Amino acid sequence: MGLIVQKFGGTSVADSEKIKNVARAVIKEKLSGNDVVTVVSAMGHTTDGLVKLASEITSKPSPREMDMLLSTGEQISMSLLAMAINELGYKAISLTGLQAGIKTENCHMCARILDINTQKIQKCLKDDYIVIVAGFQGVCADNEITTLGRGGSDTTAVALACALKADRCDIYSDVEGVYTADPRVVKTAKKLKEISYEEMLELARVGANVLHPRSVETAKLNKMPMRVRSSFKLDDLGTLIIGVDEMELNKPVTGLACDTSQVRIVICDIVDEPGNAAKLFNLLANENLSVDMIIQSYARHQKNTNDIAFTIAKSDIDKFNKIKDKINDILSASNIFIDEDIVKVSIVGAGMIDRPGIAATMFDTLAKENINIKMISTSEIKISCLVEKKYSNQAALALCKVFELDGANVADVKGDLPVL
Amino acid sequence: MGLIVQKFGGTSVADSEKIKNVARAVIKEKLSGNDVVTVVSAMGHTTDGLVKLASEITSKPSPREMDMLLSTGEQISMSLLAMAINELGYKAISLTGLQAGIKTENCHMCARILDINTQKIQKCLKDDYIVIVAGFQGVCADNEITTLGRGGSDTTAVALACALKADRCDIYSDVEGVYTADPRVVKTAKKLKEISYEEMLELARVGANVLHPRSVETAKLNKMPMRVRSSFKLDDLGTLIIGVDEMELNKPVTGLACDTSQVRIVICDIVDEPGNAAKLFNLLANENLSVDMIIQSYARHQKNTNDIAFTIAKSDIDKFNKIKDKINDILSASNIFIDEDIVKVSIVGAGMIDRPGIAATMFDTLAKENINIKMISTSEIKISCLVEKKYSNQAALALCKVFELDGANVADVKGDLPVL
Numbered sequence: 001m002g003l004i005v006q007k008f009g010g011t012s013v014a015d016s017e018k019i020k021n022v023a024r025a026v027i028k029e030k031l032s033g034n035d036v037v038t039v040v041s042a043m044g045h046t047t048d049g050l051v052k053l054a055s056e057i058t059s060k061p062s063p064r065e066m067d068m069l070l071s072t073g074e075q076i077s078m079s080l081l082a083m084a085i086n087e088l089g090y091k092a093i094s095l096t097g098l099q100a101g102i103k104t105e106n107c108h109m110c111a112r113i114l115d116i117n118t119q120k121i122q123k124c125l126k127d128d129y130i131v132i133v134a135g136f137q138g139v140c141a142d143n144e145i146t147t148l149g150r151g152g153s154d155t156t157a158v159a160l161a162c163a164l165k166a167d168r169c170d171i172y173s174d175v176e177g178v179y180t181a182d183p184r185v186v187k188t189a190k191k192l193k194e195i196s197y198e199e200m201l202e203l204a205r206v207g208a209n210v211l212h213p214r215s216v217e218t219a220k221l222n223k224m225p226m227r228v229r230s231s232f233k234l235d236d237l238g239t240l241i242i243g244v245d246e247m248e249l250n251k252p253v254t255g256l257a258c259d260t261s262q263v264r265i266v267i268c269d270i271v272d273e274p275g276n277a278a279k280l281f282n283l284l285a286n287e288n289l290s291v292d293m294i295i296q297s298y299a300r301h302q303k304n305t306n307d308i309a310f311t312i313a314k315s316d317i318d319k320f321n322k323i324k325d326k327i328n329d330i331l332s333a334s335n336i337f338i339d340e341d342i343v344k345v346s347i348v349g350a351g352m353i354d355r356p357g358i359a360a361t362m363f364d365t366l367a368k369e370n371i372n373i374k375m376i377s378t379s380e381i382k383i384s385c386l387v388e389k390k391y392s393n394q395a396a397l398a399l400c401k402v403f404e405l406d407g408a409n410v411a412d413v414k415g416d417l418p419v420l
Numbered sequence: 421m422g423l424i425v426q427k428f429g430g431t432s433v434a435d436s437e438k439i440k441n442v443a444r445a446v447i448k449e450k451l452s453g454n455d456v457v458t459v460v461s462a463m464g465h466t467t468d469g470l471v472k473l474a475s476e477i478t479s480k481p482s483p484r485e486m487d488m489l490l491s492t493g494e495q496i497s498m499s500l501l502a503m504a505i506n507e508l509g510y511k512a513i514s515l516t517g518l519q520a521g522i523k524t525e526n527c528h529m530c531a532r533i534l535d536i537n538t539q540k541i542q543k544c545l546k547d548d549y550i551v552i553v554a555g556f557q558g559v560c561a562d563n564e565i566t567t568l569g570r571g572g573s574d575t576t577a578v579a580l581a582c583a584l585k586a587d588r589c590d591i592y593s594d595v596e597g598v599y600t601a602d603p604r605v606v607k608t609a610k611k612l613k614e615i616s617y618e619e620m621l622e623l624a625r626v627g628a629n630v631l632h633p634r635s636v637e638t639a640k641l642n643k644m645p646m647r648v649r650s651s652f653k654l655d656d657l658g659t660l661i662i663g664v665d666e667m668e669l670n671k672p673v674t675g676l677a678c679d680t681s682q683v684r685i686v687i688c689d690i691v692d693e694p695g696n697a698a699k700l701f702n703l704l705a706n707e708n709l710s711v712d713m714i715i716q717s718y719a720r721h722q723k724n725t726n727d728i729a730f731t732i733a734k735s736d737i738d739k740f741n742k743i744k745d746k747i748n749d750i751l752s753a754s755n756i757f758i759d760e761d762i763v764k765v766s767i768v769g770a771g772m773i774d775r776p777g778i779a780a781t782m783f784d785t786l787a788k789e790n791i792n793i794k795m796i797s798t799s800e801i802k803i804s805c806l807v808e809k810k811y812s813n814q815a816a817l818a819l820c821k822v823f824e825l826d827g828a829n830v831a832d833v834k835g836d837l838p839v840l
Contacts, residue, residue: 087477
């Protein structure tokens with residue numbers, strides 16, 4: 001007999017009928033002989049509704065009170081799920097973050113889990129209960145309620161799975177697994193049977209909204225196998241996420257993602273003095289602005305100046321505009337412009353480590369499509385290119401074809417590609 | 421500088437505009453120089469909405485999970501109120517039942533408060549916060565969430581006022597105070613400036629839905645002055661509820677209430693043997709059926725039998741029907757009938773203790789109106805008569821006139837009334 005931790009997202013528990021459906025899925029796992037701990041998100045648009053209520057009252061709610069408000073969403077869905085399981089004749093008990101022993105940092109709206117005291121959960125499992133735990137929340141010192149920020153319920157599930165030494169962590173949602181590319185764009189995109197933590201992480205970071213990177217990182221650290229699967233197709237095993245060492249690597253590129261949530265900022269003609277880049281990125285860091293891609297181009301037009309370009313999240317534009325003048329003052333730039341007309345197209349694959357030429361193939365493919373590359377960034381298992389937004393789908397389709405991310409063909413990419 | 425505990429009911433916090441209004445009321449009290457602890461109920465119909473969700477899932481929800489579900493209602497309203505107070509520039513912090521230190525019995529959906537550890541509230545008050553506390557909820561052993569049942573938020577407020585040794589407990593709602601009779605029926609009903617705990621208790625028990633008896637009992641035990649006042653008319657002081665010894669008693673009857681929430685049950689021809697009544701009421705008690713008025717009529721038609729009639733809450737009819745056959749078996753009654761066509765008309769007044777003749781005047785008044793009395797019950801400061809439902813308003817108007825509960829006249833009832 002094993003222990004499975006499951007997580008059901010907001011769409012899976014959006015109304016009472018769907019909650020009954022989830023109850024059946026939970027019981028199915030229990031009947032297969034496993035102990036079950038189920039993490040739930042808030043029902044459908046509950047969180048949005050609560051955020052709207054707060055926004056009617058204040059434009060700058062206290063993070064502590066927002067956590068107090070938002071944490072009710074999961075408390076509602078978990079108690080209803082426990083009732084639905086009871087109704088089908090099985091024992092179930094719901095636990096808040098506090099009751100489940102989830103301790104977080106002393107921080108609101110984006111707390112990290114520090115520790116889980118699993119005593120109460122263990123006791124409930126021993127008493128043969130299916131244990132339902134509120135996702136997205138915990139408590140810090142003095143029983144203050146905290147929430148984990150975006151993707152919090154995934155993180156709760158993985159952290160619980162690790163703390164309970166579960167056999168697997170299943171993330172149920174309305175998608176059937178991880179695809180090679182967005183199936184809404186690339187109609188022939190394939191569902192992956194398995195993917196490595198590293199690839200999943202890169203895909204998550206470059207805009208594939210399947211899993212939050214934090215949850216994948218935690219799973220990777222603890223070697224916790226995860227499954228991404230559909231709560232509406234229970235017989236479909238979805239995609240298994242495991243260690244790269246446990247996978248048979250047969251393709252250099254596993255997946256592709258397009259991210260339109262970023263904007264490019266270009267700061268022109270910064271005097272080329274040591275420390276100017278540091279000044280700039282310190283200013284950004286002080287505003288809590290996360291920067292993604294960075295390019296510095298040297299020695300322009302024989303003037304002793306550089307251009308620096310970088311990308312930030314579209315949602316951070318307001319923050320940036322607040323310090324724009326200050327940046328100008330300090331760096332005496334000739335111009336600062338914000339380019340919203342971009343998309344970041346990324347390919348990800350653990351197999352590209354020892355396959356030279358993947359980057360060159362990517363650039364070549366885009367060139368053949370007459371798509372100009374504005375910025376490039378790479379990691380060991382990822383290559384991202386910034387291009388004009390209108391080319392998003394065209395680039396995705398062309399790259400999927402070249403890297404065989406479409407169709408049923410799972411053969412190797414041919415060998416003689418030029419080295420990057 | 422004093423300490424005021426306030427409670428705002430569901431209608432007062434029904435939407436974001438009303439929550440802003442409550443925030444102004446809270447700040448008004450704070451600005452008058454007092455420390456303020458504010459207890460809130462769930463917004464408007466939130467609780468009904470949650471109950472409906474549960475009912476879509478199961479017809480017999482676990483009480484524990486219902487408490488988990490329902491306790492979110494107050495958590496939502498309290499965090500929004502804290503935000504609204506912050507928005508107006510004042511410090512506020514919201515606390516769940518657990519955080520506020522409210523310990524209850526180990527029982528769900530109708531727990532009683534056992535103890536309040538006021539440490540956290542005291543600390544927040546010391547730090548100059550307005551403290552918002554979730555009404556209706558607490559925790560029992562192992563941090564299990566409990567709720568207090570009907571009228572729970574009133575009870576939370578009074579219990580907090582007592583534990584904090586507050587100067588007063590103000591219950592704000594959509595009524596402007598306690599009236600001599602229901603103003604919707606008796607247009608000339610007067611708002612009372614003050615009323616004793618004992619009178620308020622009797623009025624609450626006989627169907628005046630202003631305050632839950634439990635909260636009044638707690639206030640009485642602790643001699644905590646309460647005010648019932650309107651959250652929409654802040655300059656109106658409403659009705660003060662105080663000890664009878666602090667009042668100037670100038671009228672024998674303070675108020676009148678009509679209760680249509682009961683039904684009369686008549687059990688005919690029970691053999692007149694010792695112990696039969698005990699058997700009957702034991703059966704009822706085992707089903708958790710609360711009985712109000714009881715009449716036993718002896719030696720009917722020279723048969724050696726009695727009739728026993730009593731009233732129960734309309735909502736308990738199902739429970740009663742389940743044991744009806746059993747009652748018949750044990751008592752061999754000739755007939756058991758349920759009479760839903762009744763209203764209980766009650767007059768209440770601490771002044772009737774040393775004023776003879778009040779009951780007689782009541783019966784006389786009803787007789788003059790040709791209203792037949794089906795049952796009578798009395799306490800030291802209350803007389804209730806059961807009459808046909810259609811006479812409810814007629815009886816109320818006639819009794820208000822006789823006992824001067826209408827108009828602006830606050831003079832004594834004239835002396836020469838016959839003794840009961």
